Amino acid sequence: MEDRWYLAALLRCPQVGSVRMQRLQSVCPAAKDIWSMTAAELRATGVLTDAAADALARHIQGDPNLPERIAEDCRRADVSMVTMENECYPLVLREIFDPPLVLYYRGTLLPDARRIGIVGARKFSGYGEAAALEFAEHLAAAGVTVVSGAARGIDTRAHRGALRGGRTVAVLGCGVDIAYPPENRRLLTEIVAADGAVLSEYAPGTQPLPMFFPARNRIISGLAEGVLVVEAARRSGSLITAEMALSEGREVYAIPGSIYSPQSGGCHNLIRAGARLVESPREILEEMHLVAQPRRSARAQLTPDEAHVYQVLSFDHALTMDEIIDSLPVSTTTSLPLLLLQMQLKGVIIENEMHAYRRAERN
Structure with a gap:
């Protein structure tokens, strides 16, 4: 069993956060060794309070197979896990005061x-x-x-x-x-x-x-x-x-x-x-010293009927379907639900919680 799974199991103890765990590992670097400690041995490190040492010992003794179970849960859920020593761990996250010692991700x-x-x-x-x-x-x-x-x-x-x-x-x-x-x-x-x-x-x-x-x-x-x-x-x-x-x-x-x-x-x-x-x-x-990428205009993606609908809409104020219908030629209104769906899929309009529509871009 890799040491990282013991670290993950230790961090499941509510009384031992990442800061305390870093201090504990400065005394005993291998999480597997910490997992085998008794309450007396944890107190002897001088890192934990007596209450925290007792809580961690109860955590370990209460579920000795926890490292294996976490590893199996990750395998079944197709979840990866990295520690700060892993090259995949985000570089800037290492710099904060209290970086997470483990990261689970998909x-x-x-x-x-x-x-x-x-x-x-x-x-x-x-x-x-x-x-x-x-x-x-x-x-x-x-x-x-x-x-x-x-x-x-x-x-x-x-x-x-x-x-x-x-x-x-x-x-x-x-x-x-x-x-x-x-x-x-x-x-x-x-x-x-x-x-x-x-x-x-x-x-x-x-x-x-x-x-x-x-x-x-x-x-x-x-x-x-x-x-x-x-x-x-x-x-x-x-x-x-x-x-x-x-x-x-x-x-x-x-x-x-x-x-x-x-x-x-x-x-x-x-x-x-x-x-x-x-x-x-x-x-x-x-x-950030980056360059904005030129983007294709929303109007360039529209069919003629969609362009009629787009012309009616604005960026600032959403319109209901009835309000849109009132502003369109009769020939377009019969297919309006489909047109609105197509335009949403293209990302050029947005439907809000009130089922009103507006342009997705300012221009």
């Missing part, structure tokens, strides 16, 4: 990829949705891997936008064999299929718990050269990710919003505190 993990985190509100506006899709797509098309948390709202839109242009990585607060939220199961599958990755520091089978998500946020910021906050209320989990990025010396970008929107308050506070206000993906790419 898909393709590139250690030296250029990455930007994109986070935001679960309850978003049409403006925020459009910005997340646009920035993620353009950044991905320029070779930047978009990192987000696969949560409802802006995170999901960031992953969707990135898939149009390139790669994306989803960082979960649960095992990578669990789809959370459940409606993103297909999205996570698409991310893996598109040479992206779904990753977590939690072993397969670990259920999502509130305490896991702040820890998940440090991985999002730790993987990225910078973090873009699209929309966030004044008190938002997205701001935790931004604060973690700042604490690690990473760039923080924020998109300004309406002064009347509660989803803009967090971004505006970040800008006041020194985050860089950005209005286009090009500004981030310039900061």
Whole structure:
């Protein structure tokens, strides 16, 4: 049994996080040897408190076959696992104060990829949705891997936008064999299929718990050269990710919003505190010394009937199907549902939760 599986099993003890484990390994480098220690031997290292040493000993004695079970669970779920010593472990993640000692993942993990985190509100506006899709797509098309948390709202839109242009990585607060939220199961599958990755520091089978998500946020910021906050209320989990990025010396970008929107308050506070206000993906790419890739105009992808529908729609305001019908020739309205579906598949329009439609791009 490889030493990494013993390390993974040790980290399943709630009282022993990555910082304590690093200190313990500075005294006893082999995780397999730590796994064989008694409570007295763990206390004798001088690294753990008596309570933590006793808890770890109970953890080991309570499930002595845990390393083998974790390895088997990963094999059955087609999940890979790396430690910090593995060459696949992301380079920039090693630099943070509390890097995860193990990473479980499905898909393709590139250690030296250029990455930007994109986070935001679960309850978003049409403006925020459009910005997340646009920035993620353009950044991905320029070779930047978009990192987000696969949560409802802006995170999901960031992953969707990135898939149009390139790669994306989803960082979960649960095992990578669990789809959370459940409606993103297909999205996570698409991310893996598109040479992206779904990753977590939690072993397969670990259920999502509130305490896991702040820890998940440090991985999002730790993987990225910078973090873009699209929309966030004044008190938002997205701001935790931004604060973690700042604490690690990473760039923080924020998109300004309406002064009347509660989803803009967090971004505006970040800008006041020194985050860089950005209005286009090009500004981030310039900061990263990358060049935006020329993209084919949305209009060039349209059939004549689709062009009629596109002309009626705008970027700023979504229209219901009835409103679209009122503005179209009768000959086009009979095939409108099919036209709208085709245009969504081409990525030129977006349907919101109210089944209203708008352009996906500003031009």
